[in-house]
Amino acid sequence: MANERKNIEKALNEGKGVFRLEPNWVPRSFCIPGRRLKLHPNDYYAYGANRGGIDERWFASTTKADNGPLTTPFEGLSFIHVEGGDHVLLRDAIEMAGKEILGEAIMKKHGGWRAYSKFFDNQEPLPHHVHFTDKMAANVGRAGKPEAYYFPKQLNNHGGWFPYTFFGLNPGTTPDDIKHCITNWYKTDNNILSLSKAYKLQPGTGWDVPPGILHAPGSLLTYEPQRASDVFSMFQNIVWEAYTPRDLLEKDIPEDKKNDPDYYVQLLDWELNTDPLFFEHRYMPPKPCKPLEEMRAEGYQQMDIVYKSSYFFAKELTVLPGKSVLIKDLAPYGAIVIQGHGKIGDLDIESPAMIRFGQMTQDELFVTEKAAKEGVRITNLSSTDDLVMLKHFGPEV
Numbered sequence: 001m002a003n004e005r006k007n008i009e010k011a012l013n014e015g016k017g018v019f020r021l022e023p024n025w026v027p028r029s030f031c032i033p034g035r036r037l038k039l040h041p042n043d044y045y046a047y048g049a050n051r052g053g054i055d056e057r058w059f060a061s062t063t064k065a066d067n068g069p070l071t072t073p074f075e076g077l078s079f080i081h082v083e084g085g086d087h088v089l090l091r092d093a094i095e096m097a098g099k100e101i102l103g104e105a106i107m108k109k110h111g112g113w114r115a116y117s118k119f120f121d122n123q124e125p126l127p128h129h130v131h132f133t134d135k136m137a138a139n140v141g142r143a144g145k146p147e148a149y150y151f152p153k154q155l156n157n158h159g160g161w162f163p164y165t166f167f168g169l170n171p172g173t174t175p176d177d178i179k180h181c182i183t184n185w186y187k188t189d190n191n192i193l194s195l196s197k198a199y200k201l202q203p204g205t206g207w208d209v210p211p212g213i214l215h216a217p218g219s220l221l222t223y224e225p226q227r228a229s230d231v232f233s234m235f236q237n238i239v240w241e242a243y244t245p246r247d248l249l250e251k252d253i254p255e256d257k258k259n260d261p262d263y264y265v266q267l268l269d270w271e272l273n274t275d276p277l278f279f280e281h282r283y284m285p286p287k288p289c290k291p292l293e294e295m296r297a298e299g300y301q302q303m304d305i306v307y308k309s310s311y312f313f314a315k316e317l318t319v320l321p322g323k324s325v326l327i328k329d330l331a332p333y334g335a336i337v338i339q340g341h342g343k344i345g346d347l348d349i350e351s352p353a354m355i356r357f358g359q360m361t362q363d364e365l366f367v368t369e370k371a372a373k374e375g376v377r378i379t380n381l382s383s384t385d386d387l388v389m390l391k392h393f394g395p396e397v
Helices: 002-014 090-102 104-110 134-140 175-183 246-250 261-266 278-282 292-297 369-374
Strands: 018-020 025-027 054-059 115-120 147-150 164-167 197-200 206-209 300-306 313-319 324-327 333-339 341-344 347-350 364-367 376-380 387-393
Touching: 002 018, 002 090, 090 104, 090 369, 115 333, 115 387, 147 300, 147 313, 164 206, 175 261, 206 278, 206 300, 292 300, 300 324, 313 324, 313 376, 369 376, 376 387
Parallel strands: none
Antiparallel strands: 018 364, 025 054, 054 115, 147 206, 164 197, 300 313, 313 387, 324 376, 333 364, 333 387, 341 347, 341 376
16 A cells, blocks of 8 residues: 555656546457557457457546446546556555645545546447436445546547447337337347337537437447446447347346336336437537637647536647646546647646557547646647647536
8 A cells, every 4th residue: 555655656756646547448249440549450359269359448447337147346437657666556545645736626526536538449330228327226335437538539539330329219209209219139139229229420529418318329430528436327239130148238227127118118218218309408519728729829729629518628738739738627637648648737748640559659648727726837749740639627626
């Protein structure tokens, strides 16, 4: 414990309140990797072919991935990188030094870091599924899971097989329609997508997805800030002509409710799913944090990209070529560099071209509350290329 505390202090002091996080890769057995995560081509099945391909990278995560009985001990958990020392789980560091990392107000109100973000990168669309509200998640001892999507232009050199996402349910859909889909799981394609509507995904934009909304994410690489939970139920049994195991429907369902169609209907927020103004209420185009002309005159551009949830928010920061700017924020955050190279404070940062599984990188960071409020100086060392990072914040204080 004393050695871990020493390593935490070393990381905090070396970066003056900014520390590095190690790449955190997660496979999914039911997905086909889109191969836009910058992993070496030989490493997408580094966990073993039986685990499925790596299609996710998690950021600033204190949440363990729930990937079934073969899940490795630290899967989904972020490690703080300590130069010349042993790495430390971000989860453990916050337990030991939460006030120094997150600040007193966040620790008092939330008791820790209650959000994280990820890239998910699939060649094919995902099944129509739902994340639970707090009320329904509590039935299995979990927390509910709101989430949001943003589609970075830098990481979407191709759109995959189906760059469209189905959201919600068509107005007029009834609970009996959903129960019919559940009871037909083994009989035929349950055709649940016929009850929904697909929206074409636009790089550089995003969507807000509160818990209780059915959604079938499309095949763009997606930046996904979310609450710290991994609770879900898959409602679609055939996706891209491939069968979805019923285990994924029943994953977070109480044992005595797994064959109860009425219970699955209760997982859905009917008002949100059938909202006739779904696009207007859930779509998120980027919004400038200040007037664009003012920011660009100072050498940068910062956009709010996730802003409709009280559980998390996110920004996209661009520092123009050759510029150095002092950026202040009101809360601690994780960050991932997706274009260019430069410095954040005294730390070198860069977006790598290719990453080997297990290799350390200089693209992921965490900025403590004190450093965020005092401001961190971010310098673009290129004379031609923008320096771009995505910043994920936790819940409001």
